[in-house]
Amino acid sequence: MDIIQLHDKKFKLYISENEIQEMIKSIAKKLENDYASFVNPLFLVVLNGSFMFASDLMKYFKLPCEISFVRFASYSGTQTTGNVKELIGLCEDVSNRTVIILEDIVDTGHTLEKIIKTLKQHNNKDYRIASVFFKPNSYQLSHPIHYIGKEIPNDFIVGYGLDYNGLGRNLSSVYVLHSPNS
Numbered sequence: 001m002d003i004i005q006l007h008d009k010k011f012k013l014y015i016s017e018n019e020i021q022e023m024i025k026s027i028a029k030k031l032e033n034d035y036a037s038f039v040n041p042l043f044l045v046v047l048n049g050s051f052m053f054a055s056d057l058m059k060y061f062k063l064p065c066e067i068s069f070v071r072f073a074s075y076s077g078t079q080t081t082g083n084v085k086e087l088i089g090l091c092e093d094v095s096n097r098t099v100i101i102l103e104d105i106v107d108t109g110h111t112l113e114k115i116i117k118t119l120k121q122h123n124n125k126d127y128r129i130a131s132v133f134f135k136p137n138s139y140q141l142s143h144p145i146h147y148i149g150k151e152i153p154n155d156f157i158v159g160y161g162l163d164y165n166g167l168g169r170n171l172s173s174v175y176v177l178h179s180p181n182s
């Protein structure tokens, strides 16, 4: 099905399940190469959106590793609010750990800024960021995103963990907001 409806909006197929899986495999390969000599990196998963990415990535990543979760909220509907709230904080000792932050999407970067600040407060000096999607035209930080699945324009997408007001996270392909004139 190429057009789907979530709440009041229609979305059309944008990235197939197969293409997404190839993107995730490629991120896992790069991480395996870059982290081959590191002991037990900690994947820090940004809930809720990154749960599917984390699950797939960890199946493709064959080195010993650990996983932990944080949760922040900034989005309401299809707009970022710019005000990032911490809902689940960091529970692990990350002071001497190699951390790989897993994000579903980096948009303005406000959420990322909050996570980086949290890691610094917990005395972590060694972190990198992996994100399935990146919106370079919306990004407001200068901090590099080390591993990116795909750069996309400033469109609103759902699926593969990403939601529109709670719906769409369980879709294994990604869909983009459909404007009737396009």
Ligand code: IMP
Binding pocket: 049, 074, 075, 080, 103, 104, 105, 106, 107, 108, 109, 110, 111, 112, 155, 156, 157, 158, 162, 163, 164
């Ligand atoms: P940022 O703080 O503006 O970078 O936004 C980060 C969060 O906003 C992501 O982790 C998502 O939860 C959400 N978000 C950003 N863009 C989209 C989108 O296109 N669809 C669904 N959620 C999005």
Ligand code: MG
Binding pocket: 046, 047, 048, 049, 050, 104, 105
């Ligand atoms: Mg998110």
